[in-house]
Amino acid sequence: MTDTTTPARSFNSADVTDRASEYAASEGFWTGRSGEPVTGHGVSEYIEDVSTMLAVRGWARNCPEDPQLSEVDESMSVKALLLAGLRFLRSAVAAPGPMTLTEAMYEVTHTSGDTDTQTVADRVLNTMVCAYTGSPSAQSTPWVKKRGRTWDEVRGLLDAAAEFAREHSPR
Numbered sequence: 001m002t003d004t005t006t007p008a009r010s011f012n013s014a015d016v017t018d019r020a021s022e023y024a025a026s027e028g029f030w031t032g033r034s035g036e037p038v039t040g041h042g043v044s045e046y047i048e049d050v051s052t053m054l055a056v057r058g059w060a061r062n063c064p065e066d067p068q069l070s071e072v073d074e075s076m077s078v079k080a081l082l083l084a085g086l087r088f089l090r091s092a093v094a095a096p097g098p099m100t101l102t103e104a105m106y107e108v109t110h111t112s113g114d115t116d117t118q119t120v121a122d123r124v125l126n127t128m129v130c131a132y133t134g135s136p137s138a139q140s141t142p143w144v145k146k147r148g149r150t151w152d153e154v155r156g157l158l159d160a161a162a163e164f165a166r167e168h169s170p171r
Contacts, residue, residue, distance in 0.1 A: 057104075
């Protein structure tokens with residue numbers, strides 16, 4: 001089975017940017033769920049923070065598996081039970097590994113962002129994917145998780161979305 005992804009071209013091409021500008025011109029596009037406007041500068045910084053986090057931690061197309069507690073049974077000694085529990089805890093709190101786009105957005109929202117900015121950033125990412133693919137119903141999360149997708153493609157989306165927010169927002 002051959003995996004196919006969107007044809008290779010730039011998110012920053014004029015046709016993609018023009019199409020995205022049309023989508024972003026709709027009323028309320030730059031408004032968060034609180035009903036208050038969000039600046040393009042704020043969205044751009046948010047997306048850049050997400051991109052930086054993924055570059056540092058590593059990007060994963062899908063969620064990595066959670067650590068599993070080894071099989072325990074009644075015949076195990078107290079020492080064996082404690083060791084199994086300690087190994088599980090150590091693996092659960094070990095140095096964080098790669099994360100998905102969704103996880104990175106959640107982390108940025110809860111450390112340096114807010115839900116309004118996250119909502120509009122997600123809207124910008126979806127708009128860029130719609131403009132790129134030509135599909136009005138495309139969304140960034142499924143696009144990023146598509147089999148065969150690379151970090152370079154995801155970074156291209158994030159870079160173009162940050163630039164778009166900075167250059168095409170009304171504020």
